[in-house]
Amino acid sequence: MMRRWTVTLLAAFVALVTIAPLLWMVSVSFMAPGEAARFPPPLLPENATLENYRQLFGTYGALRFLANSLLVSTLATTLALLFTVPAGYAFAKLRFRGRDATFRLLVAALVVPAQIGMLPLFLELKAMGLVNSYAGALVPWLAGIFGIFLVRQYCLSIPDEMLEAARIDGAGEGAILRRIVLPVLTPIIVTLALFVFLSSWNDFMWPLIILADQRLYTLPVALAALSREHVQDNELMMAGAVVTTLPVLILFLALQRFYLNGLLAGSVKG
């Protein structure tokens, strides 16, 4: 009993420490200009105002950047799943020449930091004429090695006999992937989708490099540009931060029940 309480209290404390800055971010976004810079900083706005949001969406057209971000992240997620899930499955379960060698090569490439690849990738895309386009912004997400790795590890736990049973039942490789493997992989697919969506949503470096046209900016890039003009304007920046954080937070909570619950329960002995 004592221990349960200790654990609960500890968890509550950690949660509080984690959520406190987020809550303050929301609070500040409703403050009047300059209010948050006072000392000591106030916890709640004296006179809550929507002025910051009005300015953000009105004067600075944040709606367009929000839409841009949504578009890029949704496409990145969709494309990433389209490529990594079948690839991960193939690496785990299909027999073909050079499978293991290729996979080892991919895993080895995982240790190379993404930043190192940025310049060559940029030059490559420039040669292909994809600079300053969403196609260019999406390329790094297409076939993430980490995603392939994740899906493969999960597929390894699918018993071969289950796939063989489906083969005997007359299912072709496509039907097996669609009707047996994908449903079984749902938790890991949701997890991966969330992961890609979050990373591409929060990504700053690559869109900054590849997108030159203001009108194509994603939220983080646009906010950064904005903050250069408004270094003092904490309240406005916090409103921008809220707009950036809120969608992914909602997504995360909405999908909570999907990821990583018992996926193969009951297929085989046990």
Added chain:
Amino acid sequence: MADLSIAAACKRFGETEVLRDVSIEVADGEFAVIVGPSGCGKSTLLRAVAGLEHLTSGRIRIGARDVTALPPSQRGIAMVFQSYALYPHLTAYENMAFGLRIAKAGRAEIDAAVRRAAAILSIESLLDRKPAALSGGQRQRVAIGRAIVRQPQLFLFDEPLSNLDADLRGRMRHEFAALHRTLGTTTLYVTHDQIEAMTLADRIVVLRDGRIEQAGAPRDLYARPDTLFVAQFLGTPQMTALPATMAEDGRARLAGGHAVALPPLAAPPPPGAAVTLGIRPEDVAIGATANALPFTIAFAERLGGLATLHLEGPGGVLTCQIRDDGSLNEGDAVPVTLPPARLHLFDAAGKRLRSVDE
């Protein structure tokens, strides 16, 4: 329905030879059991018949068709795996219906087939459950149901009972026999459990190291095993094997020097040749006779009605099974006679030495 013919099947995984020249004929409607120790190639053989493994050489025919090069779904077979291999995200009903759905069968046809199979296996009440909500025995039935729904020409079972507890295994054994009587489908059944083999089979094929050791009716294999391996593999408790040498007078001399009378042999080995005397536990006669051997009870396993006695004496350790009236105890001396007609003789290589009337 159809018969099955496996002709000179060989299978190599890289350097290791797993099947060596295996030929098996299973008649239409027959229940054939492949039995052998772990790693002898039973599963590999079954998977080759299913089309899940390609033979290195040899041919497989089911009914009138040579299926050696056909994919699994076109061989007219259904297989039940040791692990059941149910689809975890589908209900029992959908698990059984899966094959027909792939084949784009009509709704009514699917429903009729699934309900018929469910009725045979008495799992009508479980059809809405997913595998995770089923017990081991129930999963087993669903897996069998999935096989029945396909209406195959040939059933393939790979150790279907080995994951069940002893009690359930016994009951399912009866159900397999009953199921085979109901459906009459040709069946190839793999197990390492000789009791399943003895009770279920019309024909037993004993496999050892990828080679067929002996094939035939259970009764024949039990009564006249071709090799010491088969003799000891079938039957519990195991047949006793006593090393001996041939004597001048045509009898066999045990290691302790005692002589044992043998049945008349078709081709008696020369004096001095090493042989092995085999005797089944139920064939050992206890009681004083002229040439009884002096044994003592080293250990008695009392099973209630029956007792298994492990006897020590001239030439080695002997297992014998008797009706237990409580009169024999550990440490007692018992005179033992080995009736010549019940003796099995094997040469130094473990081959059966036939008696004149075989």
